[in-house]
Amino acid sequence: MGIAFVKKDPNTTIPAEANGVASLAATFDTDTTSGNLLVGIGSTFVGSGTSPTHTYSDNKANDWSSLAVHQLSTSYTLSRASIGYSAGITGGASHTITLTPASTCDICLGVAEFSGVAASSPISGTPVGAGSSSTAVSSGATTPAANALYIGASCYNGTSRTFILNWSSATELHNEASTSYATLGSAYKITSGSQTAAWTLGQIENWACCIAAFAEAASGITQTSVISAAASVPTHTAVILYPGSVIPTITL
Amino acid sequence: MANVLATQSRVGDWTSSAAVLNQAGRWRVSLIGIPTAEFEDTARSITLALELSSDLVMWREKYAIRWVGGHYVGKDGTINPPPTLTVDLTPYIGQRARVTGSVPIATTFGIDLTRL
Numbered sequence: 001m002g003i004a005f006v007k008k009d010p011n012t013t014i015p016a017e018a019n020g021v022a023s024l025a026a027t028f029d030t031d032t033t034s035g036n037l038l039v040g041i042g043s044t045f046v047g048s049g050t051s052p053t054h055t056y057s058d059n060k061a062n063d064w065s066s067l068a069v070h071q072l073s074t075s076y077t078l079s080r081a082s083i084g085y086s087a088g089i090t091g092g093a094s095h096t097i098t099l100t101p102a103s104t105c106d107i108c109l110g111v112a113e114f115s116g117v118a119a120s121s122p123i124s125g126t127p128v129g130a131g132s133s134s135t136a137v138s139s140g141a142t143t144p145a146a147n148a149l150y151i152g153a154s155c156y157n158g159t160s161r162t163f164i165l166n167w168s169s170a171t172e173l174h175n176e177a178s179t180s181y182a183t184l185g186s187a188y189k190i191t192s193g194s195q196t197a198a199w200t201l202g203q204i205e206n207w208a209c210c211i212a213a214f215a216e217a218a219s220g221i222t223q224t225s226v227i228s229a230a231a232s233v234p235t236h237t238a239v240i241l242y243p244g245s246v247i248p249t250i251t252l
Numbered sequence: 253m254a255n256v257l258a259t260q261s262r263v264g265d266w267t268s269s270a271a272v273l274n275q276a277g278r279w280r281v282s283l284i285g286i287p288t289a290e291f292e293d294t295a296r297s298i299t300l301a302l303e304l305s306s307d308l309v310m311w312r313e314k315y316a317i318r319w320v321g322g323h324y325v326g327k328d329g330t331i332n333p334p335p336t337l338t339v340d341l342t343p344y345i346g347q348r349a350r351v352t353g354s355v356p357i358a359t360t361f362g363i364d365l366t367r368l
Binding site for chain 2: 010011012013014016017018019020021022023024025026027029094096098104181
């Protein structure tokens with residue numbers, strides 16, 4: 001079956017952004033598909049204090065109760081990045097995902113849909129986050145059990161105007177390095193083994209970065225019966241086919 | 253340059269006039285001039301949504317924000333900075349856009365639609 005990227009919203013490099021608000025919602029242009037994985041990648045910024053925690057929800061009554069991971073910037077705790085998810089979704093038209101921080105702040109939000117991800121308990125490996133003051137933005141490494149979808153999220157508070165994805169072979173989802181809004185870098189990669197999401201800033205800033213891995217759905221086709229009208233087959237056996245397996249020959 | 257699509261003085265849900273998106277890039281939508289006096293109570297909220305349509309008949313909400321009182325009070329007596337939503341509307345060139353929302357007090361405000 002395999003994991004595959006389906007679509008993202010906004011379908012631009014820049015995520016949706018709002019300043020000084022209690023929530024921000026984004027709606028996919030086309031229908032989402034039931035059973036798929038939705039991820040929300042968001043960041044928040046406050047002028048002083050600590051950036052609030054994040055909550056994701058949607059308008060299809062799907063379970064977004066858990067964040068995959070979130071990370072607060074260190075030293076100056078003004079920025080926070082997070083990855084929310086809902087697996088095995090009920091999809092449909094006008095599917096809206098909402099990021100609601102614990103208090104009013106500036107928000108960046110991008111959402112994406114993936115197929116082929118485990119519909120239940122999809123988190124694989126240990127999600128990790130890290131935050132520091134440097135130009136090198138890095139999540140730390142996560143090592144899932146097998147082939148996986150890796151989602152990385154990052155943000156910073158400062159005046160850098162370049163925020164370059166530095167995660168080899170990863171595909172960028174959204175990038176916002178403006179000084180007028182919350183910042184956000186997000187990307188994904190479908191592979192296996194230890195992975196570390198990384199970006200490079202134009203100058204030293206306080207940043208947050210995190211990564212989560214989602215397991216591939218178990219594959220296989222269950223063949224429950226073989227029926228032939230031209231021959232009498234007294235018994236038949238259920239056969240489970242896995243990718244790469246040899247289809248058994250049935251001689252009548 | 254700011255382009256004020258509509259001003260209204262009423263309570264409850266409202267809808268702006270529609271405009272054709274004919275310039276690619278990022279657009280900023282703000283509700284401007286809302287007096288702060290009635291919004292010191294954090295229970296009050298303002299909603300603002302950007303809707304898109306291809307035929308002026310079927311409208312779909314694309315992005316939406318909710319603003320609650322008690323924060324971001326400007327010295328000029330208005331909510332400043334104002335509730336603001338910014339999106340890149342390049343994929344939607346040629347479609348119609350309008351702004352909808354609700355302001356829970358009787359007041360005059362403006363919808364500022366600015367291409368960045």
